[in-house]
Structure formats: C-alpha cells, structure tokens
Amino acid sequence: MLDILIKQANIFGEVEQLDIGICHAKVSLKESDIKVNAKEIIDGKDKLVIPGFVDSHTHLEKALLDDHVSNHSGTLQEAIENFKVYFKTVDEENFYERAKKALEKAIVGGTTTLRSHISVSKELKFKAIAPLLELKKDMADYITLEVVAFATPFPDVLDKENLSRLEKALEKGATVLGGCPTLAPNHKEFIDTFFELAIANNCPLDFHVDESDEPNIQALEYLAEKTIKEGYEGKVTAGHCCSLSAVDDDTAMRVILKVKEAGITIVTLPSANLYLMGRNDCQPIRRGITRVRELLDNQVNVAYSSDNLRDPFRPFGNFDMLEEALLMAQVAQMGREIDFENILKMGTYNAAKGMGLVDYGLEVGNTANLVLLDASSAKDAIISQANKSHIIKNGKIVAKNRKTSHLIYNN
C-alpha cells in the first residue's frame, strides 16, 4: 500500500507522462502505470510535478519588519544601520513568531528547503539564532530549515570574541558560516579568517560577495582562488556578486572561469539587487544583477533566491520561488523555452546542489519532497504563475492551494 499515488503527471525532466508512488517518505515507484493501492490518489492530469523549491538565501530574522524599520535612502547601508538599532528592542519570541509566519508563506509557496542567514553579533549575541534553531526543529516535518551563522558586517567582525560566538552558534545547531567580506575593512583578511574557522569546524561557507555597483570590488576572484588553494571546491556559495556586472567582459570572464574551477555556487538575488543597487547613480542607473547567462553558459552552478521578505532591504515578496522565477526571467532576459527550464532548475536542482542536499529530486529512492503545479511546462508554470495544487514534504501533503477564476459574460 502506497501513501500517495500521483497518476499520469508530466514530470519535470521526463519526456513521457508517468505515475509516481510515494511510501515511507520516499519516492518508491516511478512507472507508466502503477497498479498498487494507495491511501491517497492524485489525478496528475494537466499537472507538472517538480521537486520542492529550494530557497537557498534568505534572512528570516529580518522578515516582515517593513512597517517597523525604515529605509528612506533605499540603500544597503541604511538598512543595516537601522536594523542594528531596532534589534535592541525585540525579544526571542518576536524573532520566533515572525520567522514562523515567513516559513508558513514559504511552505504554501512550494518551498521544501530554505537556508537562512541569521545574524550573530556583539549586540545580538544568540538572541536571533537561538529561537530560530528551535523553530528549525519545530517545523522539520513541514520544511527543512538550514541556518547559517551570519557575521553581521560591523567593524568588530573579526574580533576573537565574535569569532568564538560564531563557533558557538555552530555548536548550537547552525551548519554553515557566512558573512560579508566586501563590507569588511579588508576582504582578503576576512575570507582567510572564515576559511580557517570553516575548516576547523568542517562546515561549508556562504558569503555575501561584491554586493556593490563598483567595478573595483572583486572579492569573488579572491574567494575563488582561496577555495581552490584550500581544496574547498563544492563547499562555497557566493550570493549577489553584483559588481561582476560592472566590470569589463574580459575581467568578468577571467573571474567566471575561476569560479567554475572552484566549484562555487552563485546565488543571484534579483529582486533585492534591483531594489538596493544603483541608488547613488544618475541615469543610466545600474541594475545590479550579476551575469546570470554568462555564468550558466560557462557551466557555473547558479541558483536564484528570495533574499529578504518585506523588510527595509526588500519591501516585497511572498517567499514564492515561482514569483522570483518570473522576475528572474525578465531581468536576466531569459525568455526562450530552454531558459524557463533552466530557471526552474536554478530554483530547485541547482540550489539543492549548492546546499549539498542528498537524495534530492524525483528519482526513485529520494525523499519525497515535491510540488504539483497546474501547468503544462516550465514556461507555462512561470509565466502563468501556476497554482501549486499540492506540496508534499517527507511524503506527506503539507499544503494545498486552489486558484479559480470565473469569466462572466453578461449577455
């Protein structure tokens, strides 16, 4: 007896319609006509089955604060400074409850795994990360939350005390180290220090890199060289990488080839970059999106992600990866059939690869984390912002959505 049987669905990446059987939290069968009883049967007609979305770069502790923290200039710097002040006023329960609401949005939006950078600083200490590590456990049946111990970009970031606090956060349950080398006084010293810490604690690294319009900021190139030198290929993620779009083509290609060799995953955050970058420009205003197509064309693993959710860094968003996909398609000028398929991969398989997720995907034996879309193809799903009819996490339906419209002719 299967737990769930999906009949005759289009499956992302497959040519023919197939049945999918789910049992004991796994994809247990994938065949043309499964003849096994199931507790629940879903008619897959007119649906596209994809693996659960992976939102690999977010900031849960800042989520849903756009009505409480201002950002009049719309710059990255003002948002950072204003949060520093506001965070003194909130308690652990506030962090937990807001993050839970944000995660609930992600779940109904079809995200089954989400990585969040959570600030650890001299002022905050563990006030944000401790409740979110609790939330990670409490929500584990509905969404996998991966927590990055994130060094807030203040001048004391490399103090011994701050570094030992980050290590403590790893002991408490964070599994990745992160920070902003470009915002540190010396990005090379920052990267070297964090590699030392990551190697000592055997954990991956996820940096905010070159979140700037300026062409002379190139922490990404040094990060790639350091990754190769330390043999850390496949364990490093670089988010943003905006200034890659501000350098000349030859420089960009030199850096892209090093990034490829280093096996670094690039996570682009189109909505946040469009909102925060170019704020000091006169026309033409730079738009701050990294070179997505060139990176993909050179076989770099590229994912897209939400980044912030309705806060001063980005007062938009629903933690809906299909919504971000549509924006991605437009700002990166990706409108061919193959582009839409690549974008869907960026929000699923590529992001999963970057996070090192095991048994991810729709193959038999993998954990059954999947989404049924009311769509015929990747292109249709993204352009129509398809309804996500069923979200399945660990083999159980955790959310259902319905979108209906009625056209009424009055004659």
Ligand SMILES: [Zn+2]
């Ligand atoms: Zn971020």
